[in-house]
């Protein structure tokens with residue numbers, strides 16, 4: 001029996017990362033109407049308020065079950081959730097974790113995912129001392145490639161026909177950021 005993971009609050013500059021709550025349902029309704037977000041996430045389609053609440057509950061369940069941390073990305077200026085980022089730790093025994101993110105259309109264009117990804121990478125590599133965090137991005141997804149690069153992730157290669165999404169086999173670019181690449185803390 002485990003007590004599970006505690007979802008943190010993380011500073012991401014103009015954004016705050018925090019656990020999901022019922023007040024985030026407008027974000028989920030918007031995300032459900034996006035053509036790609038439901039393909040890469042468990043955002044429910046068709047959307048209903050009950051499905052939205054179940055999504056919020058699932059994010060907390062994943063921490064309780066030790067699967068990982070699912071965080072809402074909140075725009076501090078507007079005090080509203082604009083997206084989601086996850087840190088999945090089921091391969092922790094091998095010294096690696098996976099991440100992924102989405103931003104609803106109305107929150108895009110301000111680098112929210114890049115700020116969130118940099119904050120989650122710091123949390124994973126420094127606070128949790130995980131050696132490696134990786135991320136899969138479809139090759140056409142320039143906005144996500146830019147996000148990964150801005151957050152200090154390095155492109156490692158193309159995984160051909162890596163997985164099925166939305167009924168189609170997809171190639172994936174593999175990106176990673178390593179604890180070994182982090183600048184060492186200044187000597188006292």
Ligand SMILES: CC(C)(COP(=O)(O)OP(=O)(O)OC[C@H]1O[C@@H](n2cnc3c(N)ncnc32)[C@H](O)[C@@H]1OP(=O)(O)O)[C@@H](O)C(=O)NCCC(=O)NCCS
Nearest residue numbers: 101102103108109110111112113114136137142143144146
């Ligand atoms: C990928 C995503 C999270 C980025 O959202 P965001 O943080 O608002 O990103 P921004 O719009 O601020 O753009 C980030 C960078 O990509 C660039 N960019 C954005 N859209 C682009 C496009 N269509 N073509 C080329 N470049 C683009 C921006 O110019 C910016 O570049 P910069 O860092 O050099 O300034 C968002 O588009 C999204 O949620 N898409 C659907 C879900 C998804 O793809 N998730 C990632 C799966 S790996």
